[in-house]
Amino acid sequence: MTPGPIDPAAADPAPHTAPAGRWVTGASIGPADIAARIAGFPRMLFEHRDLVLTCVRRDLEARFKGTLLGFLWPLVHPLFLFVVYYFIFTKLLAQKLPEDVVKGRETTLAVYMFLGVAMWSGFGDTLLRGAGSIVDNGNLIKKLAFPAEVLPLVVALVNAVTFVIALGAFLIASCTPLWHLPSWDVLLWVPVLLFLQVLFSYGLALLLATLNVFLRDTAQIAGIFVTVWMFFTPIFWVPYLPGIRESIAPYLGWIEGNPMAHLLYAWRYVLMHAEPVEIFPHDPLVSVGVFALWALGMFVVGYSVFLLGKSRFADEV
């Protein structure tokens, strides 16, 4: 077999390595390169779709492999959570929201907290595991020329899947007398919110993961950061309750600056549509817009920092 001439354009390059036939230098990348890479992100993602999907599936399978319930576990977890919140807050502590008293129902507070916790547990896990994702997979980066940007994305997507399962549990619970189904037209917002949530958490996880490569303290700091942030987000407290409303009034500006408060406001509006869940005095759509800007900005910042640090990953992990 005689070797024919190589046509670089015809050669199908292994996607992880540099494109065939192009010079590779050590020159650092400039703003124009970064802009081009950000714009090319969807294409990059499409090229690596097999890799991303395989990693997400592997992560999920690995988590439940060898267990009796298998893929029922992500469903069991939120259902259990829901039951516990209902029992503790509604039955044990007899906490009720004003509208429950009016309507003679008692589950609103449990639903309120369940949604907050379900969303936050995925988000917090994305930040914590995402921050360590590049360092923890150092072997892949050093030995396989693995596209490192995929690693935090896999964590974000795995948590998105888990969250969707929790939402499924919520819908199942809604068919019981405990709660009622939200209206279908509002449910159309679910994919939009989910996308924005993944984008935001991915951007932030990329930023943390990149910093963590160079300074391992980042993962530790992220742990504290996520906990503090959780308490500053209205997950366990109800901002519009009488008493609380007055006390947080001076800090409303701060809460306005918390993107997760906006996201949660939107989620609760969508899934508890019938109830007044006012955190902010404006329309939930405004919060969706605010969070969308946050998500986009966080992604651009996170991905830019990642691109700047990427060339040195293999040397540092």
Next chain:
Amino acid sequence: MSLPAIEVEGLGKAYRIYPSPGRRVLEWATLGAHKGHHEFWALRGVSFQLGRGASLGLCGANGAGKSTLLKVLAGTTRPTEGRYRINGRVASLLELGAGFHADFSGRANIFMNGIMMGFTRREMQAKLDEIIAFAELGTYIDEPVRTYSSGMGLRLGFSIAVAVDPDVLIIDEVFAVGDMYFQKKCIDRIYDFKQRGKTILFCSHSLYDIRQLCDEALWLNGGQAAAQGSSVHVTGEYTSFQRTHIDEAKRNISAQFGGELKAASRSEALPRIVDARVYRNGEECYEIKTGDSIEIRVWWENPRPEQTPIQIGVGFMRQDMTTCGGIGTHLDGIDLCGRSGCAILRMPDVHLLSGQFLVPVILFDREGVHKYQEFLLPENLVVRAQTREVGLFRLDHAWELRADVPAPAARADAGKKA
């Protein structure tokens, strides 16, 4: 005109060494004004071109920059200076089984590993049977990888890695894994790559492997090219460097400690081959014709012949690892007496046909089991045939043409067996 497969120009790689994380933070805080790190150049000023279908072997001591060069070319880390270009599809094999997940079956890991190496699900589906057949793991392929022995894991990793069909293959001393049988299979596979005109770049501590598989070689020393060129030349340079290096070290030690150490060092007392060369008509010669008469002279030393009786063996191996012949003093019932000497192996009328032959000279113990030393000749033996016979050897033969020899009657059982 086709482009060379690999072009490397003035390639260098520096690692930043920070004495502590605090120094890095300080450097960040001052935006680089306060330099908190020093640079370590693992590789510097390396240039070469490798044509399509050629193979390059990297040799050198540990820490000489071999792996760094392969990592840069494999794309896992970027060069600090210089540039390189690879024309064609690259597959790199820096570590076998990197990214295996212990809880998943071998079959599932084939998919995941291949996809992690940059291949699509469809490509892996197409290659699945081939990979499973090559690995020969039997029913273990559906068991979790954690139940595998380390050798089985390596088998699977190698099978995945060689199933891909790249134009350029970069290997970091990971072929030749598993048991003897599988090692042979690995070498055959690599050799097959070469035969099909693929470009191979690998590093190895085995100079035999480099000579056998590579046309060219690059010897790295302290991150820089100490010698490059034909693999025979470079491995020869490297061997003689190592020899003088060891001699120098020895001299330094004895200079420092005077006579005290003379008898102490145990390796001093072991037998060794001083030199070995090939002669034709009394002149050193490595390019011969079929039918030439040659002599192989082996100079040896044996400080303690009573404790360590020795034997000398000479092998002839073609480049594809076929052993064409092996001769030994223990096989011929010769005794090597005394503390030193020169064993002359006379071979009248060498029957070898065209080819390049590696001639390892081996110093055995009396039974021919333990190898004290394997010695490389300064060059490979190149044989050129003057006739058009095929095969490894010219067989002694004669033809006779006659008309008066009748064909024997057909055998009675000839038809039954078919």
